[in-house]
Amino acid sequence: MSFYRNEPKVLDELKTGVLLVNLGTPEAATTSAVRKYLKEFLWDRRVVEFPRALWWIILNGLILNTRPSKSAGAYQKIWTQHGSPLKVITEKLADKLSLAVNARLGSKYVVQYAMRYGQPSMPDVMQSLQAQGVSKLLVLPLYPQYSATTTASVSDAVFAELMHWRRVPELRTITSYATDPAYIAAIASSITQYWDINGRAQRLLFSFHSIPQAYIDKGDIYHSECMNTIREVVSVLDLPESAWSVAFQSRLGRQKWVQPYTDKTLIKWAQEGLESVDVVCPGFSIDCLETLEEINQENRAYFVNNGGSRYSYIPALNDSEDHVNCMLTILEKYLVGWD
Numbered sequence: 001m002s003f004y005r006n007e008p009k010v011l012d013e014l015k016t017g018v019l020l021v022n023l024g025t026p027e028a029a030t031t032s033a034v035r036k037y038l039k040e041f042l043w044d045r046r047v048v049e050f051p052r053a054l055w056w057i058i059l060n061g062l063i064l065n066t067r068p069s070k071s072a073g074a075y076q077k078i079w080t081q082h083g084s085p086l087k088v089i090t091e092k093l094a095d096k097l098s099l100a101v102n103a104r105l106g107s108k109y110v111v112q113y114a115m116r117y118g119q120p121s122m123p124d125v126m127q128s129l130q131a132q133g134v135s136k137l138l139v140l141p142l143y144p145q146y147s148a149t150t151t152a153s154v155s156d157a158v159f160a161e162l163m164h165w166r167r168v169p170e171l172r173t174i175t176s177y178a179t180d181p182a183y184i185a186a187i188a189s190s191i192t193q194y195w196d197i198n199g200r201a202q203r204l205l206f207s208f209h210s211i212p213q214a215y216i217d218k219g220d221i222y223h224s225e226c227m228n229t230i231r232e233v234v235s236v237l238d239l240p241e242s243a244w245s246v247a248f249q250s251r252l253g254r255q256k257w258v259q260p261y262t263d264k265t266l267i268k269w270a271q272e273g274l275e276s277v278d279v280v281c282p283g284f285s286i287d288c289l290e291t292l293e294e295i296n297q298e299n300r301a302y303f304v305n306n307g308g309s310r311y312s313y314i315p316a317l318n319d320s321e322d323h324v325n326c327m328l329t330i331l332e333k334y335l336v337g338w339d
Contacts, residue, residue, distance in 0.1 A: 016338065017110045017134035017169070018101065018331060019125065020094050021154045022142045022286060024117030025084040029075035035068035041117045046153040049215070071289075078292040086288040087115070090142070092319040093286065093327070100328045105335060110134060116150075122157045136170040138334055140327070142285040144183055145225035146176040149211055172334055178225040179232050182329035186322040187229075187282050188236040194278070194314045201276035201312060203243060205265065206230050207295060208283040210248035210257040223258055229282050249281075249299075250290050262295070263302050270306035277303060280314040285323070287316045 024041065026033040042048055042059055050058070075084070082088045090113050098111035110132050114125035129137065141154040155173055162168050177183045191204070208226045216223050230246055247265040251257035262279075269277065279299070281291050296313040303311045317323035 014135035015108050015110050015133050016136040016138065016335065017112070017129040017132070018097075018335075019122075019129065019137060019139045019158075020090070020097070020111070020113040020142055021122065021139065022086060022090045022113065022115055023150070023288070024115035025086045025288070026072075026075060027083075027119060029072055029079040029084075031069045031072045034072045034075065035064050037118050038068060038071065039064055044117075044153055046149050046156065049212075074289060074293045077297060078289060084288075085292060086286055089286045089318045090115075093323065096319055096324045097327050097331075100324055101331060101335075104328060105332070109335065116154055116157060122154075123161045126158070126161045130165065130169075134169055136338060137172070138331065138338075139171070139173040140331065141174070143283070144176070144285065145178045145208070145222055145229060145283055147211060147215075147222035147225070148220050149215065149222075151175050170338075172338070174330065174334060176225060177330050178229045180326075180330055182326040184229070184232040184236060186317055186326040187233050187280070189322055190317060190320070191233075191237065191278075191280055191314055194312075198312060201278040201310060202274055203245065203269070203277050204239065205262070205277055205279045206233075206244065206246045207249050207262045207279055207281050207299075208246070209250050209290060210259075210261070213256040213258055216258060226283065233282065249294060263299055266299055266303040266308070266311075267306050270303045270308035274308060276310035276312075277308065278312045278314055281316060284316045286318055291316060 024037065026037040039059070042063065043055075045052075048055055048059075078085055080088060094111060094113035098109075101109045101111055110129060112125050112129060114120050114122045116122065126137075139154065139158055141151045143150040143154075146152075155175075158171070158173070162171075206226075211220065211222055226246070230244075234244060245265065247260045247262040248258045249262040251261065266277065279295055281295060284291050291313070300311045300313070317326070
């Protein structure tokens, strides 16, 4: 048996593939489905850098026996009749972007999405692109700010799959769009549109997913990427320093993570007498468990229960027209002239 997988027949027209990659989601809001998802996610060396033997014991002996049921409960609060919001909206974005790319650039482009963890898996989607005659592949991780824990992990998975291909396509990866003008404009527009409809709170909080401080100390540029995004958005919105702040959410374990922490910041503000706050999460391209449950529900309770009056979450860009146009503009820079 050959080591390499069977190659498709040579097609008359070679195509360029665009692979959108999001983090992933369980297939169902059940303890067993969440356990399967977390096992894959938390075993990634990019996500958790503990020595493998020690981490295997912690993961399988403790975390996977306690965390899945709690996380399943959180997923149940946001689950829709069509499934996981992250997956449903990512699929809608991919479909809309496919139509936009083909309308603007032509029919030789094939746009599909995959999840880094869970389904549809990156190997399966990449093999689908291969079967369609893709000779060039542009990978766009849906993480605006680069981190080894996210963007680099996508690259790992891409190269791991390509190890099995006899014909490796020309490859490009968009590793960051943290300060791309189209992305900054889309984020700023989403904030102003929300304010136009709902009014504006006393303070705007930018909340990003946190990562262990040790990763930053080792050279991960994620924190700098987040701050660069904020500086650009604040500049477009012309906000004074007193009107906004930044914090980081979703820490795990006892080690120090990038600070300040979102939950502690909101509690402190409420106790100090701040009455209203708007929260936006520019690190999330699509709404998911961490925005819909942790930010919009859990952190809302922290703020209100400690004296705050008005708490508003400004949704992610999701499959909005602004997001589609933003992604199309970014893709054009890499696709046009790639002949």
